């Protein structure tokens with residue numbers, strides 16, 4: 525590679541985009557979501573066991589230990605299962621506020637063979653990171669640019685994407701400052717941007733306008749968790765028309781219950797139907813998919829579906845739901861490749 529060739533930045537160094545295999549675009553391997561947990565469930569303090577894992581999974585945010593992924597050996601074993609099922613890379617979006625560990629990701633990548641592309645930036649204000657509250661827009665932008673160009677925080681592990689940038693339902697001023705800074709970093713570095721959006725369709729549109737007005741690229745802005753945000757085809761098509769990237773990243777959550785809002789979550793088949801409708805309207809290159817694993821009970825070790833679920837259980841049903849091999853390849857390889865490729869500038 526010459527210095528002008530596109531590359532994908534993994535935690536173990538840059539790789540040639542042509543070598544990228546099937547890629548999950550939104551996962552967490554090491555993280556601690558506990559600060560944002562809603563309320564304690566009745567079994568919050570119990571050790572996870574076969575007897576209680578269904579209930580903890582159901583109320584997943586109310587159990588302290590469930591919200592903590594911190595065991596590198598377990599993580600490497602889980603990612604080895606992903607590798608064995610044909611997965612080759614994942615994007616790890618644990619950012620400031622939910623305990624990022626870039627050096628740990630590098631060790632897990634080396635142990636499992638899975639290429640990991642790390643995110644950088646700031647989660648929601650609720651995660652209460654003092655830096656996020658006190659720093660200026662300019663400082664936050666500089667930090668993210670440094671994370672991409674030189675290494676996350678004081679590590680030498682470079683980020684390959686910006687985000688997930690936390691925008692809570694209130695979309696607070698502090699969160700707007702962080703998103704503004706992230707757009708500046710997107711423009712400066714050419715990296716794609718991932719947004720954890722509010723749970724309201726109209727706020728989604730506000731955010732697209734915000735990014736657009738700042739000169740950010742919507743075609744390199746990925747909106748996470750569309751599964752819990754857009755419920756009608758009409759809204760979905762209107763959103764697709766903004767040119768933004770639409771991410772279905774709750775694959776494997778087959779329960780309609782959602783702890784953060786009174787909505788009914790879709791199951792995998794419903795996600796695939798929404799994706800099919802988008803593709804039929806010409807939006808194939810705007811869709812990404814993933815599982816957003818961020819709790820213990822979603823790991824194989826604790827009775828969950830694990831990181832290999834899409835590879836093992838979702839891709840095989842897609843042909844009978846009308847997806848061609850070329851479309852599956854676009855979703856799993858070509859689109860991630862385009863979104864993760866960068867050039868030095």
Ligand SMILES: [Zn+2]
Pocket residue numbers: 550551552617688816818
């Ligand atoms: Zn996430």
